[in-house]
Amino acid sequence: MSAGGASGREVIVLGAGMVGVSAALALQAQGRAVTLVDRGQPGRETSYGNAGIIQAEAVEPYALPLSLPTLARMALKRDNALNYHLGAMPGHLPGLLRYFLNSRPAKHRAISVTFRVLTEGATAAHAPLIEAAGAGAMIRREGFRQIYRTRDKLDAEIREVERLSRDYGVNATVMDGAALAEAEPNIKRPMAGAVQWNDAWTCSDPGGLTGAYAELFAARGGAVVSGDAASLTAQGAGWRVSTADGPVSAPDAVVALGPWSPALLAGFGYRISMVRKRGYHRHHRCAAGPVLPLMDADHSAVLAPMRAGLRVLTGAELTAEGARQTPVQLLRAEAGAAELFDLGAPVENEPWTGVRPCLPDMLPMIGAAPRHKGLWFDFGHGHQGFTQGPVSAAMLVRAMAGERDAVLDALAPSQARFA
Template sequence: MRGSVLVLGAGMVGVSVALHLQRRGRDVVLVDRQGPGEGASFGNGGLIQREAVFPHPFPRRMSEILRVARNRSVDVAYHPAALPGFASPLLRYWWQSAPDRYAHAAAAHARLIATCLDEHLALAQGTEAMALLRPIGWMRLYSQAAQMEEAIAQADQARRQHGVNFAVLDGRALAEAEPHLLVRREGAIHWTDPLSVSDPQALTLAYAALFTQAGGAVALGDATTLERSGSGWRVTTQQGVVEAAEVVIALGAAAVTLTRRLGYAPPLFGKRGYHMHYGLRGNATLNRPILDTQSGFLLAPMRAGIRLTTGAEFAPTEAPPTPVQLARAEPVARELLPLAGRVDAAPWMGVRPCMPDMLPVIGRLPGQGGAWCAFGHAHQGLTLGPTTGRLLADMMTSEVPFLPPDPYRPERFR
């Protein structure tokens, strides 16, 4: 088992960890109950978000809290019976969003985000993955002048502090950039750095193909079968029992189910989200992803059609899908763009793994030799997968980490 690693979870984060460890000489087996990229990495807005240097804080304005509490909005929905289970992590999220603590989280988050384009391109360059990465950025639309001025001020701060690039479009420039919009808006901020991914699962599969082509193994198996095997670990897969010296838990929102058994129970909570693809009528086009602030959802042009991605739903992970946000969003989306019929037979649903302090968990699993964590990336798993893979691989192979790892250490929740 010497030098071998089990990576549990084959989303963008797990695949990236496996690939980086392999390139450092480790013998890696990637294990998931599904194929690569079939969890939360399948359903998202398809953006490598270089501009996302400021994580989403818990709302501080009472008007915003009351709006969400009414449970009728497009961007946030909740199951009332599920709220007691979310009370503790959401209270911690609110506490961590106080200005001084938020500033600390934002600084650590920005250090990860700053490298995301370089890390993706380092994996994709010279491979079929490059065709999936479109340097078109995305636009956020505003209907009120005051709201847009506030957003421009924050964008200026991101540019000064973190080198983020953007362009401001007035209503006329927005109409020229997206001529098939059916509404008029005050203007937009075009974030020009991000890469737009035409098929997020295909990108994860392309990175997984780099891993397998170099001799890596992918196995279907249940991560909950993980147990000690001497000084190492073993897990049961369809190909049989697989043993390794070390294990990486990269299971997204399901990670705490396993880590709790190993004595580590961080306050991880899941936000469910949905998407649906649509055609466009006639010769209409959407040139880049757009998020209409007034509406609260993203529309992105992808291989499968125009993807409508909803906001957050707070519900038990195991509860049946309740795509009420999609039902609320679709009529509004049809007022924004000349959408044709639905492409998918049913809405996709997935769960995004969130931490109250808005930072992922990357590092040694406390109290368990040879076990490591890589989860809790919230809405930025696609963006931060390669960055996390490189950082954790540096730590596991005793190299000097290319970023200071301390803010993301699992021990912060002990």
Template sequence: MNNDVAVLGAGIVGVSTALHLQARGRSVVLVDRRGPGEETSYGNAGLIERSSVVPYAFPRNIRTLLRFALNRSSDVRYDWKHLPGIAPWLFQYWRHSSPRRLAEAARAMLPLIERCVSEHRPLLQEAGATHLARGTGWLDICRTPSDLASSRKAAEHLREYGLSYDVLDGWQLREMEPAVSPSIAGAIHWRDPVTVSSPGAVTKAYAELFLRRGGKFVRADARQLSQGNGHWSLPSEAGELRARDMVVALGAWSTDVAGPLGYRIPLAVKRGYHMHFSPAGGVSLSRPLVSDEGFVLSPMLDGIRLTTGVELAPRDAAPTPLQLDKAEAIARTLVSLGSRVEPEAWMGARPCLPDMKPVIGRAEKRPGLWFNFGHAHHGFTLGPVSGRLLAEQMTGETPAVDLAPFSAERF
């Protein structure tokens, strides 16, 4: 089990990294404790989000903060006992959400966001997964005329980024999506993003492409990683795995490996839930709907998927589906939903850094160690582009995007 590179993590980021390294002639083994695409890459809303040119910042509006403080909203909930432990991270998140620092983060992230669709497209084609992708964009739902006016104004502020969008009144919206309630005033239709009907299936298709091209996949516990004699070692179900280079792409579990190797990276977790619903009366959606209450309704192979906003709680704590229940109650006022498809909600963990940028690149303290994690809400969006950038750096190419803003040494 000797390889040039081992990639720890078989989510969209790890699989994409493995594919790009393989395309550059490296022998690569992909490592995970589960199958490809079975953690966060499975449960998201399936958006390749070309229109998210400004990162999700910590709110600075007093009314919004007070609403969140009551801990009753559907978009953000928190575990009181978790707050003392996460308070330093939240303070740093708040600091980096100042107008100046947010603008800096947006500038750094923009070259990645601009490439997200173009990097997914060839992989979708080569993996035989184009049937899972839709070029229909997504809808920002507005309940009232004043909400629609505010959303129109916000969209106009993004014109400099060259994004395509339409402003729909209620009649136009229901012509496009008959399942939407007549009480909704309208929507902004963002046309640049691509969405998929099963992000887990897309990730698995990319992994199968990697295997068809001669790559290997093994199950192992990445926390047993060790280094010595010029290579990395890891016991696996297939025997001892050895590699000259090791990529940590474990999402919310990345610091379980990076920490013991000397890296104190301030990674926090925003948990989220999803549930599938059968379409009421057989009328489904043709594109995702995004609500200002923090949830997304997205048409999937398994039904209409409701994905929640943010839950601040320990990564491994038991699920608390209160947020999902509240989001469902609101969602039913927006769209005709049938019954729940699954008996229990799915729960996942988004890996988030306080400056709203991932870690991509060389770990300077450890020869042969590389990082690719911390993509927050945009892991599925940015997996292929960040995989390409890291592979370019690892193989001596000049990355298409300056990776200095994403260095682990910034912490």
């Protein structure tokens, strides 16, 4: 859509992933004239490549392990949850150290007080957008399953389920091997059992859902334009960005660029430490795959039925920005998936890869830039941008209206949260 009448725009949103598109829709609903700017099509970067799960059950952020045996397995690359490149680690260590300190139980519990607000309301926040965008065919409301080959690992997860149910009211069902085999009849081998997270919704095309939200935004009068966020400059009392349709100016600009946000904001003097966790996926033809998305705990992988095929997704890789692909985790995940289902040929020759934008305190930055009037942050959602986008957008709207409360204060950009 053209950015015609650019002088009348009120807000520029940089980044058309789930977080940015959700922010654009929420600001538009407040009567603001919004221009959504991205270098590519909406939903074709990080929001395209995730597992497509709206994780209403994810009331706590992913903490780094604290046990020495687990850390040793990761250091020795014996746990498929993590791969790393030694030469890249100096750049990651400052952020990882802060992330590790924030993973300590007392600190993690305090962070979770805020984090749960962004996820518990996720399905309710997505629901009206899914309906208005006509995207209901992409969505299932039956949860997903976390599967286990061995009883000891299942028992450990059952204890975790009991804790989450007691502390947060999380709705989950424990399945033994027989119940799992009945629910997932295509699994080829016996399993110890599973946990089904009942409150999650799943999407067969996460990039497509993000694109449908962007089309809804455009249909409601929003401007979606191609442009380079790096061209953002302060102009008088507002902001200006160059686009294919010409320059766009507005009093307010929202940075919702996910993993690319720190690089842009470094030019304005903000040093933001981010743990960039690379992930991989590849689709396979699979005539008889899982009924619901499955998290294969033994291989730290997710097997998600998608329109394009069975998507096999990996854990985290710590590497240098722009480094070549080293999909060793994906190969292990695919081998694990082949133990369970008859995988056909890969749909793509090369795997997709993207970056999860994880901040060391495990919370996104949502709110006003401390030193630049009219500049707003909405990024750093880690593993949960697809889930949290619409709830984060509501928080951004409140922050831009000048509201304050404990949650907004915890999410706000502040010197203590910078590098």
